[in-house]
Amino acid sequence: MDLHTAGNAVPSLDGTDLGDALDDLTGIHAGLDLIRDGIRLLALDRHDLNTTQVLVAALAGSPDATDVIGAVGMLVARLTSPDSNPCLRTLPLDQQKETALHGEHAAFDLTNPDLRNSASNANAAIDGH
Template identity: 65%
Template structure:
């Protein structure tokens, strides 16, 4: 391929460019700005994932890692984090609350983690991942 212009590859056309963030995703990320440095890192990660060029293989893996593998994906990890933050035994910021409020927060955090780990919640992302390879 000596002498061939590397910029003439039809894969790298304007029509094949990764589009900018859609208004729904951009708006959701904007709404989370400044909440906490950790949330800003998550926002940056989501933006990177949305705007990066992927292969079919990496897309399949990302779908599973984000929400398509109950117990081993980002949605499940967020559920565990919610349960941790809502538990006064694991979050000292809640120690000053009345015991009944602590227990109510803990119960709701545990329920959030339970529901976010529900395999039904992960089914569509899992199926989207599987559809890419036809499995």
């Protein structure tokens, strides 16, 4: 049975929330453009069940936050710390501390194992569990 028919095509991102979000991220920084292009590729590529499960886990389903969402949280903490982002050292000390604290909170939230439950459940559902 040929699955590669017009009726079985991967739908476009045009007019979707994901497509709109990716468009809104265009041109902010070359690194974000690469991430945006990667997300677009992942969304539009044809996947098998195994690859789908691996991608869901790698994006947001790892219980120890070794996934894309966890990496983003750790990046936010790095960008908001004057120890790792020298431009923040030009801010007054209280402002540096507040910025770093909020970045640490973002990392805590984005690496929280509870955040991954839905992605893990989606993987289990693919397996029929």
